Amino acid sequence: MLRFILGLVGLGFVGVLLISFFVTTADYFSNPPEPTAEEEFHHHAKELHLASDGPFGQFDEKQLQRGFQVYKEVCAACHGLSLVAFRDLEALGYNEAEVKAIADQWAIQVPTTNEETGETATRKALPADRFPSPYPNEIAARAANNNAFPPDLSLITKARHGGAAYIYSLLTGYEKQQSAELVRKFPAAKTPQGLYYNPYFPNLNLAMPPPITTNGQVTYAPGNPPPTVDQIAKDVTAFLVWTAEPKLENRHRAGLAVAIFLLIATIIAYLAYRNIWATHKAKVRVTGPLEPQNIAKSQIAKDQEGVAG
Amino acid sequence: MSFAWAKPYEPKSAFGRWIDARLPLPRLVYGAVGGGYPVPRNLNYWWNFGVLAGVFLTIQIVTGIVLAMWYYSSVDGAFNSVEHIMRDVNAGWALRYIHMNGASFFFIVTYIHIFRGIYYGSYKAPRELVWMLGLVIYLLMMATAFMGYVLPWGQMSYWGAQVITGFFSAFPLVGEPLRIWLLGGYAPDQATLTRFFSLHYLLPFVIAGVVILHIWALHIPGSSNPTGVDIKEERDTLPFHPFYTAKDGWFGAAVLLVFALFTYFAPNFLGHPDNYIPANPLATPAEIVPEWYFWPFYAILRAFTVDFILPAKLWGVLAMFASILLLFFLPWLDNSAVRSGSYRPLFKRFFWILVVNLILLGWAGGRAATPVVIAVSQLATAYYFAHFLIILPLISKFERPLPLPDSISTSALHGERSETAPAGITRPSATTATPAE
Known part of the structure; x- marks a missing residue:
């Protein structure tokens, strides 16, 4: 009885799913989804x-x-780095006095x-x-940037699909003009006034103007x-990998030690296991x-030979 | 605990005898996971994953307790407190990454453990309660993992909480008040975060309690085994210690090695980048996906697209809950007297279809809801329900199982020098002369 009731429940779910499936497929063929500009023109990192x-x-x-220098001279005007402290810069090889000077001369005050x-x-x-944020709040940031909000960069290389490669691609991937093909096929995707075309950006059109435009922009x-x-784009990306994961080197070093330790532990434990089971090893032969x-x-x-048993 | 030949505990020192007379805790441990617990001698490596689940539960509890010393459950401070742990707390990055990946590995080993149970019929009499308690643990794990994912208060935390609590609003009448009651407001906010933190700290200990019941219930009939044949005599078994402690030991170390490779060299591989963006109630992410271990259920939820009598959303929610609840009936849905899938040719085939089907469901649940993905999840969800509620009862009715070995030891020990094969089977003939086939 229980099996019968549960079987009916199963039939109910399966029936509704099959109806849903036919509606979905019928809808797909009678009304195929229109291709989008993003699907066709978006580039992978x-x-x-x-x-x-x-x-x-x-x-x-x-x-x-170098990447920190690029951040300071190019990015810091609009983008915060609120999870990183000046003292953290010592990890970049600056000494205490240099860090103090950097903090003291920082263009934005606390x-x-x-x-x-x-x-x-x-x-x-x-x-x-x-690092103090360039704007007192989001409203001020949007007011100054054509209603776009420049994201904080502390975690940016971990907070985007594609990671560091995506950031580097975005910085170097601006194109002056959309291809004629795109504009012809998708008139609605034409870059609006105040946005910039960048095929690495998921929406293709980005509010950030190209930040690195000429060789030698940073000395x-x-x-x-x-x-x-x-080179500038690579350097600042490397810097942003560090801001997102300042303990990366510790992690890699510790990981190596842990892996070696566990490998040795596995081998020793395996030998112990073989030793303990030596006299009791009882395996079914695979083709026995x-x-x-x-x-x-x-x-x-x-049965064929008519033998009993 | 129940076999006549189980070795009784004998304290070796005067102190041991003193303790044993007053609080026989060593006796309990000896009988549960020591030399006093006879285990089938033929267990394969699929039987190691239960102990491993216990190992990961312990790792989660220990790292979680320390993380809670630094975590700050406020909507303004939670995200930054996690980053403080990652940047400034001594070895905080290690604790946090171990806890993060430990959750994923807890699910990996638990899923393997569950599928071992399904393949070898471990849910069948007399182990129905072992199976059902295991499902209770699994449900508690899902609740704990979901609430834990909310705690960093990133974008995916916030919107995941929004979506998952939104399921409850699908129920007519009580749905919306229930959702508001769960969240402590109209949308996820401080009240939600605080209660999720409180429960996320509580539930692992509830899990530990149910684990004890799970093991207790297991020890009444003893462990199942790959042949599914009951234990009959002493030579069918070996004491848990040192045989299975040694086997669990080396295999556990190997799994921890894989775990360490993820944790230290690809710690964010199993996560979603959006959770490194602080929660913003005003900006919906382009895609809202749960953690990978919930993907099959997410696919089931999204598979219902037609308002057939009930609204599609309610169908999805009902199906999602039903997909787990039906597993409680598994011992009665599968009526076959034979436990092990190795001796059930038809069952075995459908078992592997189920595995592929679930991988497909997981794939569909992790992707954006395009028509193709939705169509795949509809067919895969239909198979999921058909498998358990229709196919399985029919298989057990019509299948002709293969002959079972007489006992564990005839199966396990055959081929050893000291044993001889039962007469009649090795008799050379045209079809059996080439065993390599």
């Missing part, structure tokens, strides 16, 4: 290789310093309260401060590679006569 890639990857300090009047005020940043200290657009298939075969053979 370019390949990007950084020193921090792979299980043994470590940061390239010089590159992170909000505070006037000790005497109680009014809101600002002061110079200290190493213990996190690197002597001894660094020439600041081409590509007692395997169900073989018993069945011998049964058939016996």
